[in-house]
Amino acid sequence: MPTSPLPDELTPGRPLLFRNALVLSMDPAIGVLDGGDVLVRGQHIERVGRDLPAPGDATVIDATGGILMPGMVDTHRHMWQTALRGFGADWTLSQYFVFYYLNWGKIFRPEDIYAGNLASAMEAIDAGVTTTVDWSHGLQNTEYGDAAVEALRAVPGRFVLAYGNLLGAPWEWANSPEFRAFVDRHFSSRDDMLGLQLAFDVTGDAEFPERGAFEAARELDLPVTTHAGVWGATNDDGIRLMWEHGYMTPEVTYVHACSLGQDSYQRIAASGGTVSISTESEQSAGQGYPPSWQLRRYGIPTSLSMDTSVWWSGDLFSAMRATLSADRSREHLEAQTARETVVHNKLRAEQVVEWATMGGARALGLADVIGSLTPGKKADVVLLKNDRSPAMFPIVHPYGHVVFQAGRGDVHTVLVDGRVVKYRNELVGVDLARAKEAVGATVEYARGQLGEETWRECMAPEIPETELIPNPYTYSEFRGEGVAVRRAEG
Incomplete structure (x- = not known):
């Protein structure tokens, strides 16, 4: 099937000059430039400034009225689950565990991993997420891993495969000859377009069986990403064991980290x-x-992620907005509980934009490569521009606009490694029809495996009965023309 074509004016190899943008560089030395330009040559950002001269062979993109920012970085996305997008919208975490960990995770085939990854990878770059960690814990064996890699390499984004197997013991699969052969097959030479991590959780078992997986990561020089501080699943014991055995290093990413102690x-x-x-x-x-409020208190570097499309949105606009709102909600609630009023917000819009860009780059060890519009860095660039949207003007507070006003539909142009992957609000260089076909086959297969009754039950979990509190202000016998309720006596 054909891929969407690249417009003639974007001939590969020509320099690109973004002209007259509101530039959010995320580089403290450059800051915010109103009416700024960014010149991209090859894979790199060459210059950032105002009134930059256009090379004779350059394509000039008019960014007037738009925001130019670095590509966003998602540090935790279960991409393989995207083929069942929205299926678990009403789930709790327990229901998620029952579906994937206990009952139905085992039915997925390598081609289903491929389908989910393909759709998710396209969804990411479409929303301006130029780097995504594929927290791929559905890899039952290395054939599944091969399918995950194949899908990621088919989409022109920047990815990190966090290899995991929720149905297996990490100290076993991470040290198996098959996994070592997989690493040699796909990652014998490392680059910044497709990285590798180990993805597993630490249960808190006093015997610390995960030691073998950490040893494998150390031997292979791979970072580790782990779900930590998840209520009812992973707790302080896991962190303590990692600390006591010397496996807490700068290369570890702790996902969620909500339910932890000091x-x-x-x-x-x-x-x-x-x-x-x-x-x-x-x-x-x-x-x-x-835990943003906790991370601020302890000075812990932070990044953002969206987790899984089986529940939630697949973009970091939603992640930024939700994070800022949750942090402020907690501040207000705590203050009002003490009969006080918050007069200054501690977390600001600029900080969550920083977490969505440079925060992710730091987490992946790529702070010198991506995350800001800095000359010399790789050209992962996002232009937010939508002349048809009444919500895209005026742009008064640029960081606030990114967080509270903009959305995936406003992503006009996306560059990854200097390559145009979206232009004029349309993906280029990808085969969307192929992704739809693959996902459709997975949905049909999964629905057939579950059966119609189970399919419906899983998608609409039973709601337990709740006690309805009587309302003393409702008196149906007094309702009539012009009278809906009467005041309660006393």
Whole structure:
């Protein structure tokens, strides 16, 4: 099937000059430039400034009325689950565990991993997420891993495969000859377009069986990403065991990190680890309250993620908005409980935009490569511009506009590694029809495996009965013309 074509004016190899944008560089030395230009040559950002001269062979993109910013970085996305997008909209975390971990995760085939990854990868770059960590814990064996890699390489984004197997013991699969052969097959030479991590959780078992998986990561020089501080699943014991055995390092990302105590946060901070917040997930599923307020207190580096499209949105606009709102909601609630009033917000819009860009780059060890519009860095660039939208003008507070006003529909142009992957609000260089066909086959297969009754029950979990509190202000016998209720006596 054909891929969407690249417009003639974007001939590969020609320099690109973004002209007259509101530039959010995310580089403190450059700051915000109103009426700024960014010149891209090859894979790199060459210059950032105002009134830059256009090379004779350059394509000039008029960014007037738009915001130019670095590509966003998602540090935790279960991409393989995207083929069942929205299926678990009403789930709790327990229902998610029952579906994937206990009952139905095992039915997925390599081609289903491929389908989910393909759709998710396209969805990411379409929303201006130029780098995504594929937290791929559905890889039952390396054939599944091969399918995940094949899908990621088919889409012109920047990805990190976080290899995991929720149905297996990480100390076993991480040390198996098959996994070592997989690493040699796909990652014998490392680059910044497709990275590799190990993805597994630490249960808190006093025997610390995960030691073998950490040893494998150390031997292979791979970062580790782990779901930590998840209410009812992973807790302070896991953090303590990692600390006592010397496996807390700057290369570890702690996903969620909600339900932890002071010692755990102090250990993460002291070891240089980073936390990936998935606020939409944490607010809805119940891992614990989104921990941005805790991370600020302990000075822990932070990034953002969206978790899984089986529940939530697949973009970081939603993640930024939800995170800022959750942080402020907690501040107000605590203050009002003490009969006080918040007069200054501690978390600002600029900070969550920083977490969505440079925060993710730091977490992945790519701070010198991506995350800001800095000359010399790779050209992962996003232009937010939508002349048809009444919500895209005026742009008064640029960071606030990105967080509270803009959305995926406003993503006009996306560059990854200097390559145009979206232009004039349309993906280019991808085969969307192929992704739809693959996802359709997975949905049909999964529905057939579950059966219609189970399919419906899983999608619409039973709602337990709740006690309805009587309302003393409702008196149906007094209702009539012009009279709806009467005041309660006393």
